[in-house]
Amino acid sequence: LPPVPMPPPGATGATPAQVVVAAVAPTANAPAAPAESDDPMLAPSGGVNRAVQQELEQRIARTEQELAATRQAMQAAATAAVAPRPEQLPPLAAPESPEIRVARSMQQSPVAPTLDTAYAAFNSGDLPAAQQQYDAALAQDPNSRDALLGAAAVAARQNQKDKAASYYLRLLELSPNDGAATAGLIGLRQGDISQSENRLKAILNNNPEAAPALFALGNLYAQQNRWTDAQQAYFRAAGAAPDNPDYAYNLAVGLDRLNQPKLALTYYQRALALAQDKAVGFDRNTLRKRMHELSTTAR
CATH class of the missing domain: 1.25.40.10 (Tetratricopeptide repeat domain)
Incomplete structure (x- = not known):
């Protein structure tokens, strides 16, 4: 369950827009439209008709440009989600506090x-x-x-x-x-990893919002470098217990590992804010350093 799902290009489900052009009444100086049609867009000539048609063409051109820009932005976002980040941005290790x-x-x-x-x-x-x-x-x-x-x-x-x-x-x-x-x-x-995973999933079958089980499952995945699975488990844990700084922190770590620095920075900031009056399993100074690195790189 990625936190910010992005639909693929051409699959937004939006209904195509329809351009409605109001008919313009003929003036005394303008030639009358043919009897078989009152639509000015079908008139063979006339300054008013040309102006309306030019405006319509301009709107269509702008719409096409906006659609092209949107598709390009969506493709860039999809590429950034999987592209490797520079090596100078090493992610923080997930805390091992159980x-x-x-x-x-x-x-x-x-x-x-x-x-x-x-x-x-x-x-x-x-x-x-x-x-x-x-x-x-x-x-x-x-x-x-x-x-x-x-x-x-x-x-x-x-x-x-x-x-x-x-x-x-x-x-x-x-x-x-x-x-x-x-x-x-x-x-x-943890013992046998497969057995531990099955036990945690059994808990979640009965209680899908059990934040401690989701957090433990995320840590289990993280130790196996299964960062996509870990990020999803941390995301669910943070959703089930939104005031828990450790859960927000590990979600940020998972996003950091998946090369999503902007989202990672958001949850690092949230973790630090939640940690103001609570005991936490991470080092605040190390967290601030990582936040500074991500902020500098994003500029």
């Missing part, structure tokens, strides 16, 4: 205040404080899904993969069909 975006629960519970504190600490980058608060929430409610997801995200950010996996496994014990837990676990322990 983290699932932590969201505050909309349902009030006894551990809700603790979860709010943990979430704020996580977004501020204070991972030890976030872990402490998630542990406190789990002490009150060992089966809290938000607390388990949050603790897994903190552990993954700290590169404690085994610890993060234990939280995801606990979630799967509570709910074997938990898509976020499955996607997070696959991100940590």
Whole structure:
């Protein structure tokens, strides 16, 4: 599902325009039209008729020029989508963070205040404080899904993969069909790529808008250099969770890899804007440098 589909030349589906010319009443000095027709365009002579015909010819010429320019622009866009970009524009590598975006629960519970504190600490980058608060929430409610997801995200950010996996496994014990837990676990322990892909697709069959599964699937494709598939998965993930900076960032990376610098720059900018008050899996300074490179090249 490319973000900006472009129809091929001649396949726009537009209805051909019809030019309607109003009849001009004959003047006293103009010769009368033949009796068999009142259409001035069929008159054999006359200054008014020639003026109308010249205007019509000019309109037709302008229309043909506009159509030719449109076809040329469409062909150029189609060529740019597949043509290799200069080597001086290396794309950024896709981040390998398997983290699932932590969201505050909309349902009030006894551990809700603790979860709010943990979430704020996580977004501020204070991972030890976030872990402490998630542990406190789990002490009150060992089966809290938000607390388990949050603790897994903190552990993954700290590169404690085994610890993060234990939280995801606990979630799967509570709910074997938990898509976020499955996607997070696959991100940590991909194992057989084909099997991981099938598991993620099974999740998406039941829930096509499962953003964590789409994000994990995109990362799976990216590791195989299947950038067209990765870009499509990232596009769907960003659409399902439009406020997630990591999803916007990876979509930009996919577009960058597919030599679409203008679209890539748009989503890099979006990722940076969304990252103002959130924890992210990418380096902001590296992102700004890449944005500067793309902006300079586009001039």
